[in-house]
Amino acid sequence: MTTTRYRIIKSFTGPFALVAHPDGTLGTTWVSEGSLHTDWKEDARMMPDLARRLTEYFRGAAVDFSDVPVPSGSDFFRRCWAACRAIPRGETISYAQLAAAAGASTGAARAAGQAMRTNPMPIITPCHRVIGSSGRLHGFSGSVDIAGGPLAIKQALLDMERTGVVSVLRSRSRSEISLAGIGAR
Numbered sequence: 001m002t003t004t005r006y007r008i009i010k011s012f013t014g015p016f017a018l019v020a021h022p023d024g025t026l027g028t029t030w031v032s033e034g035s036l037h038t039d040w041k042e043d044a045r046m047m048p049d050l051a052r053r054l055t056e057y058f059r060g061a062a063v064d065f066s067d068v069p070v071p072s073g074s075d076f077f078r079r080c081w082a083a084c085r086a087i088p089r090g091e092t093i094s095y096a097q098l099a100a101a102a103g104a105s106t107g108a109a110r111a112a113g114q115a116m117r118t119n120p121m122p123i124i125t126p127c128h129r130v131i132g133s134s135g136r137l138h139g140f141s142g143s144v145d146i147a148g149g150p151l152a153i154k155q156a157l158l159d160m161e162r163t164g165v166v167s168v169l170r171s172r173s174r175s176e177i178s179l180a181g182i183g184a185r
Contacts, residue, residue, distance in 0.1 A: 005043040006036060007051055011058035012166045013153045016123070018051055025071060027120045028054070030153070057123060060164045062089055065124045073118070079103055080115035087129040090161035094133040109133070128154040129161075 006017045008031070017036065019027040020043075029035075050068065057063040070081050079102035086101070087093055093101070095116070099108035102115075116127040132138035137151050160166050 004037065004040045005046055006040050007043055007046050009051055009054045009058065011054075012160070012168050013058070013156060016054065016058070018047060018054060020046055025120075026050075026068065026124075027071075028122055028124055030122075054123060058166070060160055060166045068121070068124050070125070071120045073115075073120075076102060076104065076108075076111060077115040077118065080112050081119060081121075081125045084116065084119075084125050084127055084130060087126060089126075090158065092129050092131045092158065094135075095130055095138075096133055098130050123157075126157075128157045 002022050004019060004021050006019045009016045009018060013030065015031045017029050017031050019029065019040075021027065053063045053065065066085065070078050070085070072078070073081070080098055083098055083101035094109070095112045096106075096109040098116070099112035100106075102108075102112065104111065112130070116130050119125050119127045122128070137154050156167060
């Protein structure tokens with residue numbers, strides 16, 4: 001494969017892409033108009049099993065993604081992503097707790113936040129389950145605006161995981177939830 005390929009998955013949070021890069025790495029991202037690279041090719045048949053599981057997740061099912069490899073990155077980021085995958089569905093931990101679970105000493109909450117901010121596989125690595133130490137939603141795709149699209153998605157994902165009820169997000173700008181930097185290379 002010499003071209004990045006992607007497959008669009010319909011979700012209650014908006015279009016979501018599964019991305020396969022030429023080097024074999026995977027990514028996931030929400031997409032908005034113009035957010036995908038023009039040289040990427042759509043492939044509606046790629047990775048059928050993973051696409052099926054992502055579709056099931058967005059329909060409210062509990063899905064196991066443990067067979068998907070943790071992406072490459074710094075040792076600390078990889079440990080954060082692995083620790084994040086261990087957070088049970090519908091539960092949350094703070095960035096400080098995530099840093100500790102990744103083996104860091106105290107004071108590494110911001111570094112854990114950076115790992116979540118650069119997470120190349122949202123949903124598969126459920127960064128939406130990491131919140132501020134105050135217990136409030138914080139930092140999803142770099143956003144701290146609770147009224148903004150990214151944090152509304154974070155809340156909707158947590159609500160869906162906790163209740164099993166899928167609610168369509170309304171009144172959000174596609175540009176507000178463009179997370180195309182995630183999963184992009």
